[in-house]
Amino acid sequence: MSQSLLERQDQDGVARLTLARPHAYNSLSLELMQALHAELDRIADDISIRCVVIRGAGKGFCAGHDLKQMLGEGEEAYYRCTFETCSKLMQRIVSLPVPVIAQVHGVATAAGCQLVASADLAVAAEDTRFATPGVNIGLFCSTPMVALSRAVQPKHAMELLLTGDLIDAERALAMGLINQAVPGDALEASVTVLAEKIASKSRKALQIGKQAFYRQREMSLADAYAYCSEVMVGNMLTDDAQEGIDAFINKRAPQWQHR
Structure with a gap:
């Protein structure tokens, strides 16, 4: 630089x-x-x-x-x-x-x-x-x-x-x-x-969401829902999603691993 x-x-x-x-x-x-x-x-x-x-x-x-x-x-x-x-x-x-x-x-x-x-x-x-x-x-x-x-x-x-x-x-x-x-x-x-x-958010979640936002915008409604459903399945399987949901249920601050 x-x-x-x-x-x-x-x-x-x-x-x-x-x-x-x-x-x-x-x-x-x-x-x-x-x-x-x-x-x-x-x-x-x-x-x-x-x-x-x-x-x-x-x-x-x-x-x-x-x-x-x-x-x-x-x-x-x-x-x-x-x-x-x-x-x-x-x-x-x-x-x-x-x-x-x-x-x-x-x-x-x-x-x-x-x-x-x-x-x-x-x-x-x-x-x-x-x-x-x-x-x-x-x-x-x-x-x-x-x-x-x-x-x-x-x-x-x-x-x-x-x-x-x-x-x-x-x-x-x-x-x-x-x-x-x-x-x-x-x-x-x-x-x-x-x-x-x-x-303050999970970098992994930010990455998944930003990429999906721009990709689905160019799709038909049906294709966008099909694509984003698959994105959410993949997101749900990430360490940070599991951690975030557990933290929410147990009323504690999440500890992101960014993966």
Whole structure:
């Protein structure tokens, strides 16, 4: 992990990943996306981590792709590499075995908005602004559209994509893009409460549930029930499920083994 691009802090089962390009509103350079993907790969194998928080340093969460870098390169192969890297990063967030929370402040635009939409949960400061403004510069936000169209209703997604307009956190909350809009001075504490609540659970149960959530969503109703029934059978056979049920019956705190 490059300390100049990404910072990681672990505490109480929560890994906090800070995008560290504040001079560029944490825009997603190719190198930053690669660093973030590599760190998520490490977290996937780290049994001590049960929740991830992604946040940005400085005045904003993330302003999208680094357009200066992209324009400076100016080659099709570089553009292809950039968008493929971004797509793989967003899919890694979804496939990560533990939940990911976006801690959002300032701005979350274009691929930054995509990052919010890709996270499992999102908490934003009330003065945050969101947009997919690519249409304003002749570059439609097609890859952000993938995450956005899965996070909010189609007409809300199309409104953001077609107008390029900024929306506030209250509107983002109403759309379902974020889970909470809180005062700026309460953002850190609000995310910490949520992350620590999740981190207190069985990592095995979190992994099973997150994976099943995204898989069943693309299935028919009957197929989803058949699949999730099998998932619950497998979950029931895990050590943590047996421990959790016994702890509940005997009114004691469970001792997770994360298996």
